[in-house]
Amino acid sequence: MTVEFKHQPTVTLAEVADAAGVGESTVSRVLRNYGSFSEKTRDRVMAAVDRLGYVPNRIAGTLASTGSRLVAFVIPSLSNIVFPDVLRGASAILEESGYQAVFSVTDYDSQREEALAAAMLAWRPAAVMLAGYEHTDGTLKILRASGCRIVELLDLDGAALDLAVGFSNLAAGRASAEFLLRRGYRRIGYVGHDLNRDTRAGKRFSGFCGTLGAGDAPLADREILAGASSVENGRLGLERLLDRTPDLDAVYFSNDDMALGGYFHCLARGISIPSQLAIFGYNGLDIGRAMPQPLSTIRTPRVATGKVAAQLVVTNAPPQVVDLGFELIEGATA
The missing domain is CATH 1.10.260.40 (lambda repressor-like DNA-binding domains)
Known part of the structure; x- marks a missing residue:
């Protein structure tokens, strides 16, 4: 029954x-x-x-009052540790000040970002935080008309709408290329994920290739896989790249997840790192430091980005851009 x-x-x-x-x-x-x-x-x-x-009923309280306590996050992914780290940093500050964080996930889809931003703004949040500067015209229109604080995160290569906190992805790509060139690598390849959807990865790739070209060592080959980044795609991408261009001496990966997959491929194939092939990542994840050979990478201030962004919101700071920079980790794989 x-x-x-x-x-x-x-x-x-x-x-x-x-x-x-x-x-x-x-x-x-x-x-x-x-x-x-x-x-x-x-x-x-x-x-x-x-x-x-x-x-x-916090929503009803928000709509009935002049001061909302909601802060909306419209983020690309939860499978990539970058964005949970940002949320972790922001939540600590927001909760101390009586704000409540809510979030939605776009899966790197700009049209979905527009729809989710509109849905979040219907709750009249105190602020909306988004990744990067690249948004559809529709998203820009509703953000500008919202009357709430707008915070763009993890990218400073562009013009901010209001508040921006992060670092230059172009500069991170350049720094990665400069490091590999200083180490004497000249046959350099790239393994990455969809650069049109992940515009910040696209900027790093642009900065990386420009610096290689200026150093008289243009990118030898690339393997860009559809979809999101993952360890498995990194392994598959490096396999395809080396099958096609076996004489590479270094490979730059779009992030540490992909680089970890490349590392596993080298272990499986008996490719010595870095004497036969150097590997360089991006993000500075904990797992990269715990590898038998710590990953050579760029460490980004993800938790700090969330904390600073939240602090700007709760203090009602004037419009500004905060550059937190990044750290190059030499590691042992390059």
Whole structure:
């Protein structure tokens, strides 16, 4: 026999007020910790909240007030540790200041970013945080008309709408190429993922290739795989690249996930690193440092990016661009 589940009626603000013997506006002030009320009144309200199991409707409170406590994140991915790290950094600051982070995932789809940004803005957040500067015309239009703070993260190669926190991806690509050239590598290849969808990876690739060309060692070959970056795609990409161009002496990967896959391919094929093939990544992930040969890479300030971005929002800072830079990790694979 199937038993139909019946939802219990939602406890209302009015019921809490009645149980505490105060007005609804007093309950609202206590729950928002805003305005005047005595400690005794607070204790009565919180006792009623606990007894009734009341959960405040934060969205309704946001729409009814002039100061939203929501901060919306529209991010490309959760499978890439970069964006969870940014969220982790931001959440610590936001929670301390009474803000609530909410997020949605675009899968690197610019049209999906536009739809999700519109959905988030319908809740009237205090701020919207997005990755990079590249957005559709529709996204730019609704962001400019939103009246909330806009924070663009992890890229400084372009013009910011309001606040921007991160570093130059072009400069990161250039620094990677300069490092490999200094080490004497001249037959250099590239393994990466979809550069049209991940515009920040595209900028790094552009900076990397430009620097190689200026150093009289133009990129020898490339293997760019469709879809998102992954360890498996890195392994497959390097296999294809070396099958086609076996005399490479170094390979630059779009990120550490891909580089780790390349490392596994070399282990499986008995390719000595770095004497036969040098490997260079991007992001500075913990797993790269834990490899038998620590990965040569660029370490990015992901958690710090989230913290600084959140601090700018909660302090209502004036429009500005904050360059946190990056760190080149020499490692042992190049």
